[in-house]
Amino acid sequence: MILTSKKKRAQRVRKKVKKNNSERFRLSVFRSSKNISAQIIDDINSKTLVSTTSINKKKDNKNKKIDLSILVAEDLAKKALEKKITKVYFDRGSYKFHGRVKLFAETLRKNGLNF
Numbered sequence: 324m325i326l327t328s329k330k331k332r333a334q335r336v337r338k339k340v341k342k343n344n345s346e347r348f349r350l351s352v353f354r355s356s357k358n359i360s361a362q363i364i365d366d367i368n369s370k371t372l373v374s375t376t377s378i379n380k381k382k383d384n385k386n387k388k389i390d391l392s393i394l395v396a397e398d399l400a401k402k403a404l405e406k407k408i409t410k411v412y413f414d415r416g417s418y419k420f421h422g423r424v425k426l427f428a429e430t431l432r433k434n435g436l437n438f
Contacts, residue, residue, distance in 0.1 A: 340412050341412075348363050348364060350412065352415055352424060353416070357388065359377050360374070360378070361399050377394065380394050388423060392426050400435055403436060410438070411436055
């Protein structure tokens with residue numbers, strides 16, 4: 324099996340993060356060119372606990388991708404706090420902690436998630 328550099332980076336990041344955080348849930352982020360989605364996963368039971376995406380958010384011509392990232396982060400934090408999830412670890416996958424991913428993480432921290 325030939326792995327691309329993106330898959331190698333994602334596996335390397337996930338391995339390091341899982342090793343240090345065995346008792347927390349994983350917050351996985353997916354970013355495409357137009358949308359962003361995230362989910363909180365229980366790796367022990369292989370279940371998705373909370374998920375949200377920018378596809379179903381209101382899109383106007385004035386909404387930028389950064390604004391959609393903030394909306395998704397606020398929605399995810401609200402859903403997580405309803406299920407009493409406060410501690411997660413941030414799995415950025417193959418994406419750099421920069422731009423929309425960084426703004427997403429900062430918004431989650433402001434709204435009460437710890438990672």
